[in-house]
Amino acid sequence: MSRSPHLQIYLPIAEMSVDALMLVGIGFVVGWLSGLFGVGGGFLLTPMLMLIGIPSTVAVASGANQTLGASVSGLIAQARRQNVDWQMGGVLVAGGLVGSVVGVQIFAMLRRAGQVDAAVAVFYVVVLGAVGTLMVMESVRAIFRRSRKQQVRLHTHSWAHGLPFKLRFRKSRLYISIIPPLMVGFVIGILSAIMGVGGGFMLVPAMIYILGMPTAVVIGTSLFQVVCVTASVTFLQAIQVGGVDIVLTLLLLLGGVAGAQFGAAMGGKLRGEETRALLGLLVLGVAGSLLWDLWRVPENLFSVGPGW
Amino acid sequence: MGWAACLAALLLLPALAFAQPSPLVARLSTERVAITTAFVGESILVFGSTEEPLGPGGDEVIILARGPSGPFVVRRKVEVLGLWFNGPSARFENVPGFYAVAGTRPASLLLPEDVRQARGIGLATIPLNSTGARAPGFRRALASLKQSANLWQEDAQPIEIAGSRLFNLRLPLPSTVQPGSYRVEVMLVRARRVVATEQLGFIVERVGTAAEIERVARGQPVLYALICIILAALAGWLGSVLFRRN
Numbered sequence: 172m173s174r175s176p177h178l179q180i181y182l183p184i185a186e187m188s189v190d191a192l193m194l195v196g197i198g199f200v201v202g203w204l205s206g207l208f209g210v211g212g213g214f215l216l217t218p219m220l221m222l223i224g225i226p227s228t229v230a231v232a233s234g235a236n237q238t239l240g241a242s243v244s245g246l247i248a249q250a251r252r253q254n255v256d257w258q259m260g261g262v263l264v265a266g267g268l269v270g271s272v273v274g275v276q277i278f279a280m281l282r283r284a285g286q287v288d289a290a291v292a293v294f295y296v297v298v299l300g301a302v303g304t305l306m307v308m309e310s311v312r313a314i315f316r317r318s319r320k321q322q323v324r325l326h327t328h329s330w331a332h333g334l335p336f337k338l339r340f341r342k343s344r345l346y347i348s349i350i351p352p353l354m355v356g357f358v359i360g361i362l363s364a365i366m367g368v369g370g371g372f373m374l375v376p377a378m379i380y381i382l383g384m385p386t387a388v389v390i391g392t393s394l395f396q397v398v399c400v401t402a403s404v405t406f407l408q409a410i411q412v413g414g415v416d417i418v419l420t421l422l423l424l425l426g427g428v429a430g431a432q433f434g435a436a437m438g439g440k441l442r443g444e445e446t447r448a449l450l451g452l453l454v455l456g457v458a459g460s461l462l463w464d465l466w467r468v469p470e471n472l473f474s475v476g477p478g479w
Numbered sequence: 480m481g482w483a484a485c486l487a488a489l490l491l492l493p494a495l496a497f498a499q500p501s502p503l504v505a506r507l508s509t510e511r512v513a514i515t516t517a518f519v520g521e522s523i524l525v526f527g528s529t530e531e532p533l534g535p536g537g538d539e540v541i542i543l544a545r546g547p548s549g550p551f552v553v554r555r556k557v558e559v560l561g562l563w564f565n566g567p568s569a570r571f572e573n574v575p576g577f578y579a580v581a582g583t584r585p586a587s588l589l590l591p592e593d594v595r596q597a598r599g600i601g602l603a604t605i606p607l608n609s610t611g612a613r614a615p616g617f618r619r620a621l622a623s624l625k626q627s628a629n630l631w632q633e634d635a636q637p638i639e640i641a642g643s644r645l646f647n648l649r650l651p652l653p654s655t656v657q658p659g660s661y662r663v664e665v666m667l668v669r670a671r672r673v674v675a676t677e678q679l680g681f682i683v684e685r686v687g688t689a690a691e692i693e694r695v696a697r698g699q700p701v702l703y704a705l706i707c708i709i710l711a712a713l714a715g716w717l718g719s720v721l722f723r724r725n
Binding site: 184285473 | 514515516517518519520549550551552553554555556561562563564565568616617620621624625654655685688689690692693696697700701703704705706707708710711712713714715716718719720721722
């Protein structure tokens with residue numbers, strides 16, 4: 172039997188053998204980028220796993236599981252610094268849990284129809300395309316604004332403030348309807364289940380611009396939602412679809428936690444607007460490469476899978 | 480170690496054949512293939528000896544290996560608004576997950592078609608009854624995808640002959656082989672007829688951690704889900720604690 176120079180490991184749920192060092196490396200790169208930009212990195216991880224041949228079901232479910240692990244330490248750190256609005260987090264999580272249940276049902280339905288691969292890619296292209304464009308536009312505007320030294324209002328009153336079921340959120344110093352945070356949580360929950368992401372890169376701007384939360388508590392509260400919703404997605408995917416590969420998750424986390432420390436150390440040296448513009452370009456790049464994969468004529472028109 | 484055992488067995492075989500006159504004796508290098516967390520595929524040696532000399536003009540040997548059967552779905556991509564989605568699909572029942580055939584010469588030269596058909600020798604004899612899309616392209620695609628994954632092999636390499644009466648074939652199992660029981664049939668062909676067969680078998684099974692994880696994930700999904708959540712959270716937390724110290 173020929174011995175491969177790489178450290179091959181058999182993934183019990185994905186039912187294939189892959190290079191363990193490559194998985195640790197992917198975890199490291201994604202962890203480094205997420206440490207640099209302060210987002211979970213799931214939006215990079217799931218497409219990368221699919222690119223190296225991990226079935227999309229396993230890539231999405233294990234991606235959510237890895238995002239859970241990667242976000243826990245951040246949440247602990249933020250909670251220690253009292254940067255979590257638990258009350259707002261609770262409302263977001265409530266919406267997120269319902270969203271993750273709906274999302275996993277949609278995912279299971281797509282799998283039965285044999286459309287998971289394309290559907291996950293379409294979700295990525297649409298969501299990342301939109302978010303990336305907004306990020307780049309916003310940060311470019313901010314860079315120009317800074318050069319003209321203009322002041323901006325911290326938070327504006329919008330349509331979200333005219334809705335019923337108002338509640339006072341002490342930590343966020345807000346008195347708003349619970350409908351917008353429930354909706355935001357719900358949408359992120361669905362996307363988390365289908366895309367295998369935590370959704371921090373969408374949640375953070377939504378909390379600032381739609382809910383009007385103060386930036387100090389945004390990261391911590393977002394991490395609270397991410398941890399709870401990825402835990403819910405992991406649970407539902409594992410019992411309904413069976414795609415969570417714990418060996419894959421742990422190998423990714425091994426590289427991921429190391430990478431995140433390096434990324435965070437470097438991230439401190441970058442300016443906010445430039446960081447956001449870079450992140451936006453990265454998000455657009457991922458969306459573009461997935462769009463290219465959907466658009467070009469496939470090498471093989473046929474695919475074979477086990478008959479469920 | 481495996482090699483030494485095979486060699487010893489190969490040397491012993493003529494003696495065995497002499498003691499109990501038999502036109503064909505065959506064995507496998509192992510009867511158990513273990514899928515561990517380090518599994519990268521395995522190859523099984525099928526070896527044996529014949530009473531009469533092998534080769535052109537003499538006896539010939541055909542080896543046929545089959546793995547557990549199951550349903551498979553073949554999907555064809557179609558273009559919708561410029562993007563490629565999975566379109567029509569065909570479902571094939573009872574398709575062997577693993578199939579390999581090899582001979583001292585290609586089976587089509589050794590046996591008439593009706594015999595090959597009856598014994599299922601050759602990829603063309605695999606019954607492919609499908610429901611769903613009817614186009615023949617699906618059948619061809621199934622065969623070519625299985626072949627490119629090394630799960631179906633037809634005359635991938637010939638049976639090697641040593642000393643005119645010893646034969647051996649290395650049967651490669653890729654890392655994607657399914658667990659289950661596999662049958663290996665060794666046939667002695669003389670004058671376009673199968674004159675003797677040896678039925679052998681081996682088992683592919685998950686063992687150790689890989690087996691345990693798979694068993695818990697399938698059998699107790701709720702427990703498995705909770706373990707995944709706790710392990711990921713612990714790993715993330717522990718990792719950040721360790722790295723922050725440095």
